[in-house]
Amino acid sequence: MILPLSIHAMGTRFEFVLAGATEPSLRAVGEAALEEVQGWHAALSVFQPESMLSFINRTACDRPVRLDEDMWNLMSLCDRVHRDSEGAFDPTVGMVMQRLGLHPGDGADGPIGWADLVELDERERTIRLTHHGVRIDLGAVAKGFALDCSAGVLREHGVEAALLHGGTSSVIAIGSPPDRNGWTVSIRSAGEAIEVDLADRALGVSAPRGRIVACEGGSVSHVIDPRSEHSAEQVDTAAVVGSSAGVADAWATALVVLGGRPASMSDKLESLIHGQDGWVCSQRTCPQEVS
Numbered sequence: 001m002i003l004p005l006s007i008h009a010m011g012t013r014f015e016f017v018l019a020g021a022t023e024p025s026l027r028a029v030g031e032a033a034l035e036e037v038q039g040w041h042a043a044l045s046v047f048q049p050e051s052m053l054s055f056i057n058r059t060a061c062d063r064p065v066r067l068d069e070d071m072w073n074l075m076s077l078c079d080r081v082h083r084d085s086e087g088a089f090d091p092t093v094g095m096v097m098q099r100l101g102l103h104p105g106d107g108a109d110g111p112i113g114w115a116d117l118v119e120l121d122e123r124e125r126t127i128r129l130t131h132h133g134v135r136i137d138l139g140a141v142a143k144g145f146a147l148d149c150s151a152g153v154l155r156e157h158g159v160e161a162a163l164l165h166g167g168t169s170s171v172i173a174i175g176s177p178p179d180r181n182g183w184t185v186s187i188r189s190a191g192e193a194i195e196v197d198l199a200d201r202a203l204g205v206s207a208p209r210g211r212i213v214a215c216e217g218g219s220v221s222h223v224i225d226p227r228s229e230h231s232a233e234q235v236d237t238a239a240v241v242g243s244s245a246g247v248a249d250a251w252a253t254a255l256v257v258l259g260g261r262p263a264s265m266s267d268k269l270e271s272l273i274h275g276q277d278g279w280v281c282s283q284r285t286c287p288q289e290v291s
Contacts, residue, residue: 002017003020003023003026005034007038009040009041009146010041010044010142010166012143012166012167016030016034018154018159019160019175019177026159029154029158029159033153033154033164037147037166044142044146046135061131061132064121064124064126064127064128066124066125072125074145078138078250079114079120081254082114084264084266085262088255090112090113092135093112094135095110095133095134095135110131116130117130139253140249140250143169144249144250145245147165154174159174163183169204170202170245170248171204171245173198173201175200181197183198183199184196185197187239189236189237190236190237190274192274195287196272197287202245202247203245204247204249205252206253206256207256208235208236225257227257232257232259234259234275235255235256238252239252239272239273242270255273261273
């Protein structure tokens with residue numbers, strides 16, 4: 001049977017499609033996976049003062065904050081992608097998002113720059129912020145990480161086929177649907193679509209057109225280049241396929257900022273970038289384009 005489940009969290013809609021033999025047990029496991037998303041919504045929201053991320057933003061400049069294993073893994077993921085993308089992915093742009101009107105807040109000045117502002121102590125499993133006013137905002141990587149954890153719940157309980165997405169931009173495929181070799185996902189950009197088959201893989205998609213707000217002198221998109229503190233608009237869409245939705249989402253954001261695939265990006269990650277020349281893919285042969 002095919003069981004659809006959904007929930008609203010992290011400012012978007014999460015939808016799970018599970019394939020299995022019996023409805024009662026499948027529903028129970030699916031609802032447990034949705035509860036995982038709810039838990040990460042509560043932990044990672046920058047809009048809720050009681051969240052773990054808000055606590056870090058508020059107190060880690062005064063003293064190191066100890067992290068549990070999952071939160072440590074998430075912050076370490078951010079650290080790796082920030083380093084490997086040469087700063088194109090930077091979760092400390094939260095204060096810039098406020099100043100540009102993309103997020104609510106008082107618009108106060110605050111520094112950005114993960115490498116200089118965030119210290120992770122691997123032995124103690126702590127995070128420390130080196131300056132007051134730093135605002136870590138995980139954005140899409142929070143959705144991807146929540147999906148990674150939800151997929152872990154499903155696999156732990158024996159689910160062999162499922163498709164999970166958060167806001168259609170973060171996707172995880174477990175196994176394949178019955179009589180198929182994978183879950184087919186279509187990515188549309190500027191009127192051109194491309195299809196990707198996923199089986200035990202994750203997909204992250206980023207596009208500067210996702211959210212645009214008016215500001216003095218024009219408009220800004222929600223993808224910010226941390227180096228210039230302006231909108232990143234070099235490409236229409238960037239997508240990354242890998243084993244982790246959190247990593248795929250982080251790198252998709254970095255590729256929009258960079259405008260292309262850097263040599264420092266792992267060969268284990270596939271990229272699909274849509275710009276003036278259409279789809280440019282890291283694979284030997286691009287997936288099938290559709291109208």
